[in-house]
Amino acid sequence: MSKPTKTELTKYRALLERQLASLRGDVGSMRDEALRASDQEASVDNLADQGTDNYDQGFMLGLIENEDETIQHIEEALDRIDGKGDWEFGVCPMCLEEAENAKKKDAAKKDSAKKAAAKKPAKPAAKTDAWIPKPRLEYLPWARYCVRHQEAEERNRDSA
DSSP states (O other): OOOOOHHHHHHHHHHHHHHOOOOOHHHHHHHHHHHHHHOOOOOOOOOHHHHHHHHHHHHHHHHHHHHHHHHHHHHHHHHTTOSSSSSOOOOHHHHHHHHHHHHHHHHHHHHHHHTOSSSSSOOOOOOOBBBOHHHHHOOTTTTOOOOHHHHHHHHHHHOO
């Protein structure tokens, strides 16, 4: 896994922009439909129809919320491609944090090894690759995390 090339970034940008345009159109249509359903007059004669309409409207609003979240993720990914994001495009920030922590631990071990004048050199810390695999980015170009950290994030969200 490595940093995406300029050609790959151009490809990811095109994928993201296409998906963003599609989602914005879908969300607009869903909002129109949800508003149309709320404008209809409630019929006292058929409470079951009213309950179904309310359920459908709630379901549609939930879909809109999910789509809005995806739109936000896509816009953040486009910002990262432009170098305006909180981290570089294609990097898993959690892996990056792990790599930085491993470097700090390794430096602390080297300092203590120097002080103790150990006979055996300390083993270097395992190198952590912070780049999201390219097949994942091709499938989900707005991915914020690698698969391992995405699963952890979803578990944390489910338990909260």
